Amino acid sequence: MDSNTIFNIHDEASFETVTFQTFQHQFENNQTYRSFCDLLYIHPSDITKIEDIPFLPIQFFKSHEIVSNKHSIQETFTSSGTTGSTTSKHHVTDISIYEKSYRKGFEYFYGNIENYVVLALLPNYLERKGSSLVYMANDLIKRSKQSESGFYLHDLKELTTKLIQLDQQGKKVLLIGVSFALLDLIETTQFQLKNTIIMETGGMKGRRKEMIRTELHQQLCEGFGVAEIHSEYGMTELLSQGYSKGNGIFKTPPWMKLFTRDPEDALTIQPNQKSGGINVIDLANINSCAFIATQDLGKIHHNGTFEILGRFDHSDIRGCNLMVY
Template identity: 30%
Template sequence: MELREKLLDWMHGTGAEPSFDEMALKVFRHQFELNAPYRRYSSALGRTPETLTGWQEIPAVPTDAFKLTRHPLRCFPAGAVQAVFRTSGTTRDIRGEHAFEDLTLYETSIIRGWERIGLPVPVNPWFLSQSPADAPDSSLVHMFGTLQQAHAPLARDRWLIDSTGRIDPAPLAEAVAKGEPITLFSTALGLLRMIESRQAVPLPPGSWIFETGGYKGVKVELEPAAFRALVAERFAIKPSKLLNEYGMTELSSPFYAWNGETAHRGSPWTRIRVIDPETGRIASPGEPGYLEVVDLANLGSVAAIRTQDLAIATGENSFTLLGRDPAALPRGCSRRADDLLNPS
């Protein structure tokens, strides 16, 4: 597909740097033509390839739209699905599903985005996570697997959580004893589990930690600053050596911020919008609102996603995260998306 190849060339840095606006409108046309639920949704809002003049007008779907599995958001037939990532949830929750015809764009966005943002090469990576074989429908675990293959392809047994969810700290302790710097990849909850169970170990000098996810759900609830101070203390790293990732199953491209930085930064093929909750329009500079992400690596689904988070825009693809909307996606909004996406 010509559009897919152009996106890959952009990610690899081959050829001239394209116009984001031009590429975004091409991606929107592609998704409008091939993604029937999204076409209905966009048409109901009066947004079509003929009426749009720029990427900021591309309609965003709420993340809950990925839970409407009766009319999946994809640009290819069911028989072409090669992978499905699912959102986390309890057994009573309806889990969102993000289907992929091909994971090349997703994986290239992870690796090349990491480089384009200027993050350090992970050295001696370990993963406080299940392996991709144990959690094949987790987008985060697949991301970890992609990074492992890119930076430590010959490494084995780097996964510290088994198929039952049990943490085995022994391999990490053995690696620490060698005194070589370590890059530890984890969720916030995984780090808290190690701390609460007294399994955290001081990491060698030069180590750093990648963390993602929320800070609630273990025995106590912590604010981000308190959590990161606790992790830095127990794992004996500098607080500035904690890298936070903002990502979600519905996106292909993450955003990153080091502890102490005020903004998360994204790849060149992403843009963010902050929407005024009262007017539904783009918020004035410096004003908070609902965070929307336009991710062109989402070629096979929907590029524009309305998150459940509040933020302040700090650049075209960077933002200061304020936290989750306490009234995130009330049922009325979900019904509205359902009505617009449903063919009946």
């Protein structure tokens, strides 16, 4: 399939057409996904609507090689995981598709990256190899073409000075950071930012106690002196991201769509407004698997926006663990 088709999707009809093509391609070329479909006795001829397509449990990225072609692997992204745990591996055979996805996705929601100074506060991600978030942030920093853009590991003092200086100069700043590091930053300084977007990527990574989103965002709003906290919804197993510009309400680019499944019956897709397990169609995953049942709990609204409400526990996705481990 031509990846340009994915990024030219402009309406529901074109999304469905490309989705059916992608399912057919992955059914025929992804050995793990084909085996999963076979165990469910589902064949492309059985599929009449996109909700009927099987969603592969995300744990398969820990236990199987999820690829849909025979091309050489250009990049392998890995999840952070806890010490001693099995990490997910997303093998990418065409890195240009990932680059196109996050570049077009960012532009779709925020405009030209060259309009921003990009500051990245991602200490735990920078301290390991294989982070898709660091890959994206590094590329956005370079493409911003702003000399002040860059990563900050532990030098919060330098970041504070830079942030205040840039904001006072009236420059548009995007500060993208992991939750615990953003909290560390506001404990050192009380900011009053007027031209800066604060974007959290989630995760305390064992550095702080977990917090519900409203509590986290309230603290960050007060600490940075801003009205809203933006968020990015992404993961190792996806090559696209959803974005929230406030209140935890996310939107997806046109080549990405979310559903919720029944928590008690993993193969049943629920109507909108009901909370359940998040299933993702990410058509940028053309060379791995575009249909993923995540371990996130959420709700889809009638206009296609969504909220993330939490995560399932370690019991895995009930009724859908036919091949895992």
